[in-house]
Amino acid sequence: MNTKLAAALACCAGLTLTLSGCGDDSQEKLDAWAKDFCGRLVAPLEDLQSAGEENAEYLDMEQDRSPEEVQELNSAYYGQLADAYDALADAVEGAGEPPVDDGTERSDAAVSALRDTAGTYREMKETVDGLDPSDTTAFVQGLFDAGEQSQQLGESSDQVLPELGTGDLGEAMGRQEDCRRVTPSDGSSEDASPDAGATEDADGAGDEEAGQEDAGGDGEDGEDSDNG
Numbered sequence: 001m002n003t004k005l006a007a008a009l010a011c012c013a014g015l016t017l018t019l020s021g022c023g024d025d026s027q028e029k030l031d032a033w034a035k036d037f038c039g040r041l042v043a044p045l046e047d048l049q050s051a052g053e054e055n056a057e058y059l060d061m062e063q064d065r066s067p068e069e070v071q072e073l074n075s076a077y078y079g080q081l082a083d084a085y086d087a088l089a090d091a092v093e094g095a096g097e098p099p100v101d102d103g104t105e106r107s108d109a110a111v112s113a114l115r116d117t118a119g120t121y122r123e124m125k126e127t128v129d130g131l132d133p134s135d136t137t138a139f140v141q142g143l144f145d146a147g148e149q150s151q152q153l154g155e156s157s158d159q160v161l162p163e164l165g166t167g168d169l170g171e172a173m174g175r176q177e178d179c180r181r182v183t184p185s186d187g188s189s190e191d192a193s194p195d196a197g198a199t200e201d202a203d204g205a206g207d208e209e210a211g212q213e214d215a216g217g218d219g220e221d222g223e224d225s226d227n228g
Contacts, residue, residue, distance in 0.1 A: 027172075029099040034172035037095035038179035041161075044087035051080040067133030074128045074143060078150075082121035085157070089114035092164065100169050110164045117157045124149060 055077055065073075092110045097103045124146050131142040165173045173179045 026099065026168075030168055030172035031175060033095060033099055034169070034176050034179070037091065037098075038173060038176040040091035040094055041088070042178050042181075044084050044091060047080070047084040047087065051077060051084065067136075067139060070143070071128060071131060071133055071139075074146065075125050078121045078125040078128060078146070081150075082118045082125065085114050085118035085121065088161075089118065098164075098169050100167065103169075106164050106169075110160050113157065113160045117153060117160075120149075120153055 055073070089111045092107055092114065095107075097107055100106070127142065128146055131139050133139050165179075
């Protein structure tokens with residue numbers, strides 16, 4: 001989700017790279033707002049990218065993970081996303097009202113959507129924290145459900161900043177280096193919720209129970225790759 005959001009914003013900015021400023025007062029106000037706003041976006045977008053990269057790196061590790069480790073990683077991951085989306089909301093709020101006719105409405109809508117996203121990730125963190133690793137079937141299903149919810153959440157949150165930066169405002173954002181630089185260079189930072197399949201060997205489950213985990217883990221893995 002983080003790379004999708006950054007790429008969507010960069011795409012919005014990239015559409016206007018060849019436009020030249022008209023030099024009037026309204027243009028200067030737009031550019032001043034966009035410069036401040038884009039500068040505020042850098043840190044939270046980098047946090048989103050870092051969270052995705054850390055999880056991708058963890059998923060690539062060969063060692064087995066215990067159910068408790070998987071739970072801890074999922075919890076920390078959703079907590080990081082919640083903090084990053086709150087920071088994005090702070091960035092929009094801190095930049096103030098965009099100098100366009102519907103600037104207040106756009107800003108308020110973006111802040112509200114980003115706060116809602118952050119709140120949902122915090123609820124997901126609490127849900128994961130409440131799972132019982134000893135109940136294998138329920139544990140795997142709970143992680144799978146969280147990954148599915150994360151994917152759905154990403155599909156809606158990816159549109160927030162591009163919707164804010166439309167029209168003249170988007171053109172002004174397109175002239176800012178900070179808004180252009182957020183394009184991810186590769187897919188290494190795509191979202192990946194930790195899979196539950198790694199709990200199989202760690203908890204010493206029997207063949208039948210391990211088979212259930214395999215099925216749950218495959219679903220989680222597939223879901224995680226979609227989250228990117």
